[in-house]
Amino acid sequence: MTEPEVLDGLTRILRDLLQDESITLTAATERPDVPGWDSFAYVNFIVAVESEFGVRFQLSDVEAFQNVGEIARQILALKR
Amino acid sequence: MKWLPEAGPDFREHLAAALQAASDGERLNRLSQLARTQLSHLQIIQLDSALSKIVTSEGFERVKLALLGSATMDHLAPALRIAGLRWGVRFEVYVAPYGQYRQELHHPDGALSRFAPDNIVLQLSAKELVGAIPLASSKIVADDAVATVCRDVSGLWGLVRERFGATVIQQSVLDLNASLFGNHDAIVEGAPRRLVSRVNAALQDACAEAGVLWLDIERAAAQDGLDRWFDPLRWLQAKMEISPNAAARFGELVARLVAAQRGKSKKCLVLDLDNTLWGGVIGDDGVDGIKLGEGSGVGEAHLALQRYAKKLSERGVLLAVCSKNDAAIAEAAFRHHPEMALARDDFAAFYANWDDKASNLQAIARDLNIGLDSLVFVDDNPAERARVRGALPTVAVPELPADPAHYVRTLSDGGYFESIALTQEDIDRSSHYAANRARQAVLTASNDMDAFLQQLDMTVAFGPVTPLTLTRVVQLINKTNQFNTNTARRTETEIEALAADPRALTLQLRLRDKFGDNGIVSALTLVPAQGEPEVLEIANWVMSCRVFGRNLEHETLNILVEAALAHGARRLRGAYIPTPKNGVIRDLFSTLGFELAGAHADASIWELALADYTPRQTFIKREGTAHDRT
Structure with missing residues (x-):
């Protein structure tokens, strides 16, 4: 799996979660950039990402992610 | 939620198609069909946002439900609304701010009052309820603490009733405490585990009287595994006591209770x-x-x-x-x-x-x-x-x-x-309940053995081994170790041959009592002795330990003697061959009136003259059922 593929997957999940097909995530996207991606939606997003990608983040991961790129890279690291 | 079929890979397409349906009512029905499949947390949220756009609740009962508790509960609302669709309920859900339930209940015209709930789910944490009770508490202190917690919670129920006229759904307290003593946590009076279990028991007792419904999360967590229900990471991240991955189950359990209250359970x-x-x-x-x-x-x-x-x-x-x-x-x-x-x-x-x-x-x-x-x-x-x-x-x-x-x-x-x-x-609608009560009565009055046996209303159905009973008889002969006179094992073919042989005698017995059918519990095979056609030798005699102490062996002998006489025999002969497991019937033959006729190796040989036999008194009546006799 490549980083662009992971980004596509993350985009799909956030579109489904927020019911907004206009969302496109890039490595640089941060939460405030996406309308509606509040802390509650972030928890749901993490839960969905873990289940869709079959990974399990650590508490320090979910508290430290600064942008979508860091999430994608952590997924790739966990999948390796 | 394995009782629901899988949603399949086309969920997103099905959802889009459902929203294209002609009318609001049709859209609602299509979404309800999707709700009857196994959904992920994300799919539930998708379905729930589709549902939020539908105004009508035609064909569904509207119920306003508030979630109140010590922890974050917002993530449970979508799953609850979707579970409602499976039960003909359209939930409107209000979630009280995290940890604010007391203020909400006491506030005379706050948001909860304006919401005017029909049901209120109360989720209280172990930490909050028993966390302050000292570990070194004596029994008296612990009793008092548990009673205090129960009074406090009942007080909240009272508030709900007075202020909102709503029905409380009290969630069982989840024991999330780490082990302190190991197994002994269940015994130490001040141990959190024991306290949680006592609080749950006390609340269950109080529920019935207060008209409160009990939500048994403890049982669900025991079935699914506590890790499925509680995820320490989500607790630390978002103060969720119930993991998002258990939200679907939670919603379903609550929806069932509300449905049951409104007569919507299946019949x-x-x-x-x-x-x-x-x-x-x-x-x-x-x-x-x-x-x-x-x-x-x-x-x-x-x-x-x-x-x-x-x-x-x-x-x-x-x-x-x-x-x-x-x-x-x-x-x-x-x-x-x-x-x-x-x-x-x-x-x-x-x-x-x-x-x-x-x-x-x-x-x-x-x-x-x-x-x-x-x-x-x-x-x-x-x-x-x-x-x-x-x-x-x-x-x-x-x-x-x-x-x-x-x-x-x-x-x-x-x-x-x-x-x-x-x-x-x-x-x-049933008669069995009466039988259960009778059983209680029998069990409590069972110090008189004869009275106990008499009250059991036992009946025996018996007959030769038939094709329908063959499998069970063979199994019984080969599995029985205690009541087994010679521990001789038989194949299905051997028993089948004996059943078909006019010189041999086979017998299988089924014992019923007022509490139900024990099934075929005893079997015998007999063959004429070599060179002594008037003697029938017991080749197998087995009885299940399930029916020990019922005197079935006495009634069996009554039946056997009649059958042997009808067969033209004059004597019965049996051997007891001791094994490490069949000591329980060491005295079987002597007790039944057989006489010692010899011994070889460690086996003892016993005989009974049929003409001298007096039938024994038992409390077992005989019945004849066609399938057992033919």
């Missing part, structure tokens, strides 16, 4: 026959070819489903048959197969024919004067299930797994017959 269990109530196809395999009952694991699995259905009927659930079969053959199976736990008369409707199952289900609903949404249809055939789901979407159709070992658990997990009370009407 009738409709059962297929072939490969559902028994293994195999009755029309092809015949009544002695189907797999049912003791003797094979598969047979026992199907029997377990029958017994479960029987129990459900005893608490008031109606039973019906919907099967593609010849009616006469299907009905005969219930009359003639000795292992049937269900009788033909247990069914309020019996549709065995070659018509479409959906039409039969409609006929059953009509006959019983109940709605299609009151039916649960259990069928092993995926094609039949799909057909019924498509034609009659309100009929609940559990997704039976391929392996009958899991049938009972699947039906049980579906929670279709949720009940908030056992009513007089439920009880009157």
Whole structure:
């Protein structure tokens, strides 16, 4: 799996979660950039990402992610 | 939620299609169908946002429900609304801010008052309720602390009743405490685990009187594993005591309670026959070819489903048959197969024919004067299930797994017959409840052995070994170690040959009592002694330990003597060969009046002259059933 593929997957999940097909995530996207991606939606997003990608983040991961790129890279690291 | 079929890979397309339906009502029905599949947390959120756009609640009962608790509960609301769709309820959900439930309950015109809930779910944490009770508490201190907690919570229930007139759903307190003493946590008075379990017990006691419904999360967590319900990461990240991955289960459990309160639980269990109530196809395999009952694991699995259905009927659930079969053959199976736990008369409707199952289900609903949404249809055939789901979407159709070992658990997990009370009407629908009470009475008054045996109302059905009883008899002979006079094992072919041999005598006995059928519990085979045609030798005599102490061996001998006389014999001969396990019948033959006639190696040989025999008094009456005798 490549980083662009992971980004596509993350985009799909956030579109489904927020019911907004206009969302496109890039490595640089941060939460405030996406309308509606509040802390509650972030928890749901993490839960969905873990289940869709079959990974399990650590508490320090979910508290430290600064942008979508860091999430994608952590997924790739966990999948390796 | 394995009782629901999988959503499949096309969920997003199905959801989009549902939203394209012509009317609001049709859209709501299409979303309800999607709600009857296994959904991920994300899919539930998607379905819930689609639902939020639908104004109508036509065909659904509107219920306002508030979630109040010590932890974050917002993530439970979507799953609750979706679970409601499965139960004919459209929930409007209010979630109180995290940890603010006391303020909300006390505030005379706050947000909760304006919401005017019908139901309030109260989720209180172990930490909050028992966290401050000292570990070193004596029994007296712990008793007092538990009573105080219970009074405090009952006080909250009182507030709900007075201020909102709402029905409280009290969630059992989850024991999330780390182990301090290990197993001893359950014993130490001040140990959090013991305190939580006592608080739960005290709250359960208080519930009934206060008209509060009990939400048994503890049980669900025990079944699914606590890790599925509580995720320390989500607690630390978002103060969720219930993991988002358990939200669907939580919503379902709450929805069932609300549905039960509003009379929306299912009323009738409709059962297929072939490969559902028994293994195999009755029309092809015949009544002695189907797999049912003791003797094979598969047979026992199907029997377990029958017994479960029987129990459900005893608490008031109606039973019906919907099967593609010849009616006469299907009905005969219930009359003639000795292992049937269900009788033909247990069914309020019996549709065995070659018509479409959906039409039969409609006929059953009509006959019983109940709605299609009151039916649960259990069928092993995926094609039949799909057909019924498509034609009659309100009929609940559990997704039976391929392996009958899991049938009972699947039906049980579906929670279709949720009940908030056992009513007089439920009880009157069955006679077994009375038997249970009688059993209590017998058990408490059982210090007089004869009185106990007399009150058991035992009956024995007996006859030679037949094709229908062969498997069980062989199993009994080969598995019994205690009541086994010579521990001689036999193959099915050997017993079959003995049963067919006019010189030999075979006997199998089935014991019933007022509490039910114990099945075939004893068997004997006898052959004429070499060169002594007037002597019958006991080649096997076994009895299940399940019926020790009932004096069945005495009644067995009464029966055996009559049979032997009719057979033309004058003496019975038996050998006791001791083993490490059959010491319990060391004195069997002498107790029964046999005389020692010799010994070789460690075996003792015993004889009984039939002409001298006086029948023994027992409390077992004889019955003759066609299938056991023929």
